[in-house]
Amino acid sequence: MSTTSEVIRLIAVRDVALSLDEVFGAVGDPAAGGTALFVGTVRNHDGGAAVDRLGYSSHPTAEAEIRKVAEKVVAEFPVSALAAVHRVGDLVVGDLAVIVAVSCPHRAEAFAACRKLIDDLKHEVPIWKQQHFSDGTEEWVGAC
Template sequence: MTTSHVVHVSLAQHSISLDEALAQVDAPNCGAVVGFGGVVRNHDGGRDVTSLSYSAHPSAERIIAEIADAMAAKYEGVRIWVAHRVGPLAIGDPALVAAVASAHRGEAFAACSELVDTVKEKVPIWKEQFFTDGSVEWVGAGSADTSGGTGAS
């Protein structure tokens, strides 16, 4: 029996907040609260970026939930919050936010790191980057089997 809890999972059309994520995972039995905010930066590959937009496969939110559930099963006593944005984003906007709370920092750091890495690796989300020179580039994110299962364990 696990004492872990997935507090929130979403594929968000609107802004997401690291502060909100941290507040929602915090609990009296948790001595560590760890967060990650992946924000849109103004450069990529030596080129200046003006903005970007994320698109997702219809299975993306389900896959994020499966990953969060897998992390909750793997790390005893954690509380998990995770969201990824879709749609247009400006420089500085949060694109991926995750927070994990646990009794001890080791579990919180490990679970948060693995959660973020797995979401970025497995969730079928694509980024369209717009550059200052007028060019546009699509970047694939996630390599999930969209027919079922994430391979996350």
């Protein structure tokens, strides 16, 4: 049986472009029959308003908080391998903002674990988004 540190293969908050290949490669495991991957991208609209770009900021503890979320997912599901990376800095429409991946013995478990990972990451990790709209206004999302 693998330890939590062996199962959690990649946790990062980065100010450079994210790599699907890196995240997918991190969760490869011969015991896994299913791998689920979620990619969050910058879209060109929000709430009916056109979005030009985003800026992501994070608290210095963000990586540690992602790890805590990952540890809870590993405790709840039969995870073979897990990875999660989030981008910070200025992003434009189409850029990758977050990638999470989970491999498990079966696909249903992989889907459920991946869903919990991204949902809990979005709710619990101190990463904030500043949206810049085409009309010149801006809005912070997730900031207290």
